Amino acid sequence: MKVTDVRLRKIQTDGRMKALVSITLDESFVIHDLRVIEGNSGLFVAMPSKRTPDGEFRDIAHPINSEMRQEIQDAVMKVYEETDEVIPAQNDENKDESESNAEA
Template identity: 90%
Template sequence: MKVTDVRLRKIQTHGRMKALVSITLDEAFVIHDLRVIEGNSGLFVAMPSKRTPDGEFRDIAHPINSVMRQEIQDAVMKVYDKTDEVIPDKNATSDNKESDEA
């Protein structure tokens, strides 16, 4: 399985989220709502997630091996590094989902 397309929108927030991302796998399957996060060790790609009733974030979709995770990370960061336009996010707050994921 290969990442065949990456759609990325850099956003300007006060939090650690730097971009929203959608990826296409094998030109056949799309995953929305990945995020580029500024973690303690630099930027990383967070998988789409939702908050559980106890406040924990659980991935909705994620790779099941390190090879696929690295391929996604590399493909997203390649596009992130080439994208200059930053869009102000009027709905973003400093307490975004990524706070528990770094």
């Protein structure tokens, strides 16, 4: 399985989230709501997640092997580095989520 398209919007916020991302796999399956996060060790790609009733975050979709995770990371970060336009954040609701996932 290959990442065949990356759509990325850099976001200007006070939080740790730096971009929202959608990826296409094998030109046939799209995954929305990946995020580029500024973690303690630098930028990383966080998978789409939702908050559980106890306040933790659970991935909705994620790779099951390190090779696919690395391919996604490499493809997203390549587009992130090539993207200059930054869009101002519309609200701060994503700030809490991105900070909670920064430890991932």
